[in-house]
Amino acid sequence: MIKCHLSAIMGAKRLKIADVVRDAEINRNTVTRLYHETNNRIDFDTLEKLCRYLNCDVGDLLEITDDEDGRTPQ
Template sequence: MIKCHLSRLMGEKKLKIVDVARETGLNRGTVTRLYHETANRVDLEVVEGLCRYFSCQVGDLFEFVDQPDGGNSRFDKTP
């Protein structure tokens, strides 16, 4: 599973979704989905825009968390 730390980054700076959307030029719906971790995919332009805005690396924004309990990912190696 991929965890998005946008809500933590925004909380540290006391930012609202509308603030990030306006200041980065990103779609508000995109920022909302990332904030609530409901996004299924993310364009690289969005990742770049957020990394530039927060002066962070991709690894500060996203984290891979292994789910040993059978997370039912389409990438699971079980048939």
């Protein structure tokens, strides 16, 4: 399973979904699904926009976990 840390990163930076939508020019539904981790895919273009806007690496935003409880593989 892949876990998205968008909500945690946005919280640390005190950003709202509307800020990301407006400033990074990403569709609101896409940002909302990533924020709530209800998405099942992401376009490279969207991933690049998010990383550039949030000033983070892909590995900061996405993480592979063993299962749905969020454990990281050993």
